Amino acid sequence: MDTLKVSILTIFILFFSCNENKPSIEKQWYKGNLHTHSYWSDGDEFPEVIMDWYKSNGYQFVALTDHNILAEGEKWKTISKDSIYQNAFKNYLKTYGSDWVTYKVDSLNRTQVKLKTYEEYRPKFEENGKFLIIQSEEITDAYNGKPIHINATNVKRKIDPQGGNSVLEVMQNNLDEFAKHKKEFGTPIIAHINHPNFGYAIGLEDMIALKNEQFFEVYNGHPAVNNSGNDEYIATELMWDYINIAYLENNKPIMYGLATDDSHHYHRKGSKWSNAGRGWIMVQADTLSAKSLISAMETGQFYASTGVTLNDLTFENNTLSVAVKTDENTTYKIDFIGCKKGQGEPEVFASFGSDKASFELSNDMLYVRCKITSSKLHQNPIEDLLFEKAWTQPYIFTE
Structure with missing residues (x-):
């Protein structure tokens, strides 16, 4: 009998010891859009209809980001x-x-x-662990007619545009105001620079000169934002590389890239309209909460997509590995892009015609990021961006 008691006690201890070594909460991937408009500003649909669309189409979080307004009060x-x-x-x-x-x-x-307020429509759609609505705002400012828009995610009160005497000063003044907001409420908040090529308002030099900013839109689903650039202005993806080359050479944090809808139009669909479902982010977080999502984003635990989904994304022992969730009769190209120290120009380090690939970063490289391009056409493309893509965040060598 004593032997039996000891055996049971031993099993009991081993069971709970093993459980204690396991993570209490396994991280999950959550799909979301942080740039959306409604009747509260220049969108053409009610918030409830918009939230229902996103929830019904497999999103776990959405930020309604109307221009210089929160969904509060009477409108x-x-x-x-x-x-x-x-x-x-x-x-x-x-x-x-x-x-x-x-x-x-x-x-x-x-x-x-x-119109229903955020506090009114939010309980109608939110479900713990399944769907989250984050109160947000698109601070809409300008300098000499150039549009300067910055999204603030998870705000607690309306933030007014701050203005300034140059494009850079307008951006920096607004970012500084976000920092005050964060300190005032002690709450997680991120600001991201929207569509820098909209009106070709925000140049590379302005982005490089920014302080305390880590997020911008590498892809925006509005048909008028010029993601691809032109003969005079570079594409936002190439801008992203030059920003990070400058940032890392000057010991600044990495700039992370988002894909967003910037949806305005919910009744007419096509390349002339700003529709929902064009671009999103996938965030790896422990819980579906604003705090957890923002914390994960601040450490680069997310990727941007216009259709490609990843089954695996890891960076371990200075090796970046990706595996694509494949579609039937679809091929994939995986490019590892970065810059060697002292070179000043981005390059493709390696390219694979496969649905999975890895690349080892060496200490002579500033960073590496991965772009996955599918042979599958985007269901509702803009500009010349015809195929579904995904972009990981940049990673740096660690000793």
Whole structure:
């Protein structure tokens, strides 16, 4: 009997000892979009319809980022006479019901609808561990007619545009204001530079001169933002490389790249319209919370995509490895891109026609990142960006 008791006790101890050595929470990949617009500014749909679309299409988190406004207080939207929007309102009313929808018809026979606030629509869609809505804002500023837009994710109050006497000063003033906001509320918050080639407003020199910024859009799904550049201006992806070459040579943190929708149009679809579903990020975090997602992003634990999904992404012992979740009858090209110390120019270190590949970073290299290009056409492309892609973050050599 004593021997039996000892055996049981030993098994009990071993069981709990083994469990103690396991991570308490295994990290998961969460899909999200951090740039979205609604009727609260210049989008053409109600927040509820937008949230329902993202949730129904496999996203786990979304940030509604209307221009210089939060979804709070009272705001009424006059519905356009266009039959598309009239029918959309009828569908909205039918879906959510008269108990939810507050509207009136004015003396000019115009339908006006009271928009639901963030605090009102949020509980309707959020589910613990399944779907999260992050209160955010697109701070919309300018200098000499040049549009300068910066998204603030997980804000606690509205942030006003700060202005300035140059493009760089406008950006820096707004970033400094974000830092004050973060300190004031003691909450995780990130700011990212939006579509630098929109109006070709933000040049490479401006991006390089920034202080305390680590995020920008390497891809934006709006058809007017010039991701690909032109004969005079470089593409945002190439800009990304030059930014990181300058940053790392000057001991600044890495600049991380996001893909976003910047969605405005939910009723007309095509290359002329800013639609949902074009670009997103996949974040590897322990929980689906703003704090966890932002913490993961701040350490580069995410990748950007316009359609390619990764089964595996690791950086261990200075080796970057990726494995693609494959689609039938689809091929993939995996490029490892970076820069050698002192060279000042990005280059393709290695290229593979495969769905998985690895590359070992050496100490004579500033960084390496990976771009995966699929042979599958994007379902709703813009510019000349016809094929689905994914971009990892840049990684640096560690001793």
